[in-house]
Amino acid sequence: xxxxxxxxxxxxxxxxxxxxxxxxxxxxxxxxxxxxxxxxxxxxxxxxxxxxxxxxxxxxxxxxxxxxxxxxxxxxxxxxxxxxxxxxxxxxxxxxxxxxxxxxxxxxxxxxxxxxxxxxxxxxxxxxxxxxxxxxxxxxxxxxxxxxxxxxxxxxxxxxxxxxxxxxxxxxxxxxxxxxxxxxxxxxxxxxxxxxxxxxxxxxxxxxxxxxxxxxxxxxxxxxxxxxxxxxxxxxxxxxxxxxxxxxxxxxxxxxxxxxxxxxx
Amino acid sequence: xxxxxxxxxxxxxxxxxxxxxxxxxxxxxxxxxxxxxxxxxxxxxxxxxxxxxxxxxxxxxxxxxxxxxxxxxxxxxxxxxxxxxxxxxxxxxxxxxxxxxxxxxxxxxxxxxxxxxxxxxxxxxxxxxxxxxxxxxxxxxxxxxxxxxxxxxxxxxxxxxxxxxxxxxxxxxxxxxxxxxxxxxxxxxxxxxxxxxxxxxxxxxxxxxxxxxxxxxxxxxxxxxxxxxxxxxxxxxxxxxxxxxxxxxxxxxxxxxx
Numbered sequence: 200x201x202x203x204x205x206x207x208x209x210x211x212x213x214x215x216x217x218x219x220x221x222x223x224x225x226x227x228x229x230x231x232x233x234x235x236x237x238x239x240x241x242x243x244x245x246x247x248x249x250x251x252x253x254x255x256x257x258x259x260x261x262x263x264x265x266x267x268x269x270x271x272x273x274x275x276x277x278x279x280x281x282x283x284x285x286x287x288x289x290x291x292x293x294x295x296x297x298x299x300x301x302x303x304x305x306x307x308x309x310x311x312x313x314x315x316x317x318x319x320x321x322x323x324x325x326x327x328x329x330x331x332x333x334x335x336x337x338x339x340x341x342x343x344x345x346x347x348x349x350x351x352x353x354x355x356x357x358x359x360x361x362x363x364x365x366x367x368x369x370x371x372x373x374x375x376x377x378x379x380x381x382x383x384x385x386x387x388x389x390x391x392x393x394x395x396x397x398x399x400x401x402x403x404x405x406x407x408x409x410x411x412x413x414x415x416x417x418x419x420x421x422x423x424x425x426x427x428x429x430x431x432x433x434x435x436x437x438x439x440x441x442x443x444x445x446x447x448x449x450x451x452x453x454x455x456x457x458x459x460x461x462x463x464x
Numbered sequence: 465x466x467x468x469x470x471x472x473x474x475x476x477x478x479x480x481x482x483x484x485x486x487x488x489x490x491x492x493x494x495x496x497x498x499x500x501x502x503x504x505x506x507x508x509x510x511x512x513x514x515x516x517x518x519x520x521x522x523x524x525x526x527x528x529x530x531x532x533x534x535x536x537x538x539x540x541x542x543x544x545x546x547x548x549x550x551x552x553x554x555x556x557x558x559x560x561x562x563x564x565x566x567x568x569x570x571x572x573x574x575x576x577x578x579x580x581x582x583x584x585x586x587x588x589x590x591x592x593x594x595x596x597x598x599x600x601x602x603x604x605x606x607x608x609x610x611x612x613x614x615x616x617x618x619x620x621x622x623x624x625x626x627x628x629x630x631x632x633x634x635x636x637x638x639x640x641x642x643x644x645x646x647x648x649x650x651x652x653x654x655x656x657x658x659x660x661x662x663x664x665x666x667x668x669x670x671x672x673x674x675x676x677x678x679x680x681x682x683x684x685x686x687x688x689x690x691x692x693x694x695x696x697x698x699x700x701x702x703x704x705x706x707x708x709x710x711x712x713x714x715x716x717x718x719x720x721x722x
Contacts, residue, residue, distance in 0.1 A: 372562035372629075375522055376636055377552030377579025382586045386575050390566040 288350025296358030319352030342419025555633030576635025
């Protein structure tokens, strides 16, 4: 039988005023920004007209042999940039990520490594590309170096986090055998992280492939230059051809990388 | 050598003190001698410093004060290379087995030789033929078949993992084995099997064993000497037969459980 309700019982779901105020604030700010940036339905509808013209001029995609061979050269260079920058970037991320893992190295070293990683992560690959184009000149080298830097930022940050989650019990056991620090790394740390590191590298290759089609816009080599030129010259059918090839390549890469990640787990 | 010159003792713990936080000692002035043969069981309630004491010996934990004499050296003062050389002579068995889950059984057993292996050999798994042959022998000696060698450690049951944990410790060819609650994660039947194996394999090879253990019955059954600890101090040290309910009351407190 139910007893009399206890008057002093606390509410099961008490009102959370800070959260309510935060939501209200977010709503107000969104409306304010829309009014400032001229984001309105009328503006969107007038823009759709331009979009329709653009898409009209894109079809059919240009498949002239001379254009295709130009695009092929650019795509191959983009892929080369992606492969090389992923290889070098993930390779350099191994020591950098290790140096940033607070459970494995002294705090001063981890802090220093985290500073380096923060700098690598501060800028978009395009901004780093501009720097490298100015530093080493136009071409694939600049784009590749830029993607090495951004790969290091991303991969070593996540690699450090993976390292910080490993089981210390396994490390303790290997240390107890009298193994040196390097042998502890090889036998107790690497086995715990290698699968996830490969997964991370494959993901970064995906990302570098997308970025390598873009660094050309600022002179960093690859298909980006051809894409940008085509936009500038209003050759929208060529633009569409390039976009379709990029999409096909990215999908292919997705399929391949999910296979690789399955194997390494 | 220990200052008081007890030459027979394999391990001499002298006035060891450990504070994780200043002013709160987990171990208060522990002094013990461990002989070069037989099984010594350390019993006591959880949180009384048994694990800390055993980890001070191979310096997985650094003692705050005191000396630990082993093989003519004060382990408490060793650092770097010298410490690793000393650790090679001390095998350790853990409560949760602490196998490297993603390595194969034989890699786990062979990891007992890592203290002797240069980096490039570890990287390329270039263990000597002698070591590999011994690893196979040990896998069988701890009651598993050679078919287990290439299985990944995370495919084994708890009892099987602990068997491999013991094989890894023996692989070191140690002068002493430390076992930290080796049966606490196992069911009663497997616990007895593991104690039987650990004490048997150590006796065959003449290796002394120091075991932390909750289970008083197992301690009495397998140890030739019992050390009772409570509150970071030794309150009983002697033969299993001499351990009375009165002692157990001092060690664990209360009497309802007796």
